[in-house]
Amino acid sequence: MAIESIETRLQSGDQADVAWVPADAAAFGHLFDEYLPRIYAFVARRVEDRAVAEELTAATFERALGAAQRGDIRSDLIGDFLYRVAANAVVDRARRTRFIPANVRASDFDAGDDRLDAEAISDAAAARGFAAAVDRNTLRRALLGLPEVDRRVLLLNYFDGLDEEALSAALGCNRSAVALKMHHALRTLGAAMRLEAADAD
Amino acid sequence: MRTENRYLYLVRPEEDSGLEVVPDGPLDVELVGLDSDLAAAGRQARVALQGRTQPTRYYTLQLRARLLERVSAT
Numbered sequence: 572m573a574i575e576s577i578e579t580r581l582q583s584g585d586q587a588d589v590a591w592v593p594a595d596a597a598a599f600g601h602l603f604d605e606y607l608p609r610i611y612a613f614v615a616r617r618v619e620d621r622a623v624a625e626e627l628t629a630a631t632f633e634r635a636l637g638a639a640q641r642g643d644i645r646s647d648l649i650g651d652f653l654y655r656v657a658a659n660a661v662v663d664r665a666r667r668t669r670f671i672p673a674n675v676r677a678s679d680f681d682a683g684d685d686r687l688d689a690e691a692i693s694d695a696a697a698a699r700g701f702a703a704a705v706d707r708n709t710l711r712r713a714l715l716g717l718p719e720v721d722r723r724v725l726l727l728n729y730f731d732g733l734d735e736e737a738l739s740a741a742l743g744c745n746r747s748a749v750a751l752k753m754h755h756a757l758r759t760l761g762a763a764m765r766l767e768a769a770d771a772d
Numbered sequence: 773m774r775t776e777n778r779y780l781y782l783v784r785p786e787e788d789s790g791l792e793v794v795p796d797g798p799l800d801v802e803l804v805g806l807d808s809d810l811a812a813a814g815r816q817a818r819v820a821l822q823g824r825t826q827p828t829r830y831y832t833l834q835l836r837a838r839l840l841e842r843v844s845a846t
Contacts, residue, residue: 595843596840596843596844599839599840599843600836600840603835603836603839603840604836607827607832607835607836608826608827611825611826611827612818612825612826615821615824615825615826616821616825621824625827625831625835628827628835629835629838632835632839633839633842636839636842636843640843640846700817700820700821701813701814701817703817703820704813704814704816704817704820705809705810705813706813707809710806710809710810710813725810728810728814729810729811729813729814730814730817730818731814732814732815732818754800754803757803757806757807758800758802758803760806761802761803761806764806
């Protein structure tokens, strides 16, 4: 479920009869136990520093709890909400720190969209971790050379292993848009692999 | 993408489908092998990074207690 859809529902006021009121500590504890390892891993694949991963994960859960207590999110949407908040937290942190990883050029920051730049930084560690597990040289090189927007959706799907709903939430779009983004990214990757193979000949 | 719509993104979309229409048609066979390779690499990468990407027990218990205290206070 995309965050826009969630917000649309909230704005329409139909949350009143379905909102999750986390007065039940046991229910919240269950959700926490289910999602903490997933959300922490999602963050840790991108920030590489345990202290920062812990800080961002804690902030993510605190924000989710605050939203739940206000009745802003339903229990069945809290997982999607957590991924959305975590993804934004990682990007915001990259924007604040402006740490430039080795495989991102400083000239990339001379112009362009600030959010895309921050997403590129935040995905750099994840891209390295994923690429290290790719056996085929042409695929690995093609993956690392992909445009950020394509690489990001592939990382979320294959490296993070997000399901459809979480992927929609992390990307902030609906399932159809996710499918089309995935399709485009795979075709772009296929074309890049053909170029890599041709260069190697 | 692990639900019944697992292969939705492997279907070649219509040119004019826009972003609101779910693609519907045969699988784009060119992408199936690529999808399989990437899925295998993802599983391998997650396993390789498992230790570094899991919260410590201390952190888990501390955060859990802090949040539950907040829940109980409401």
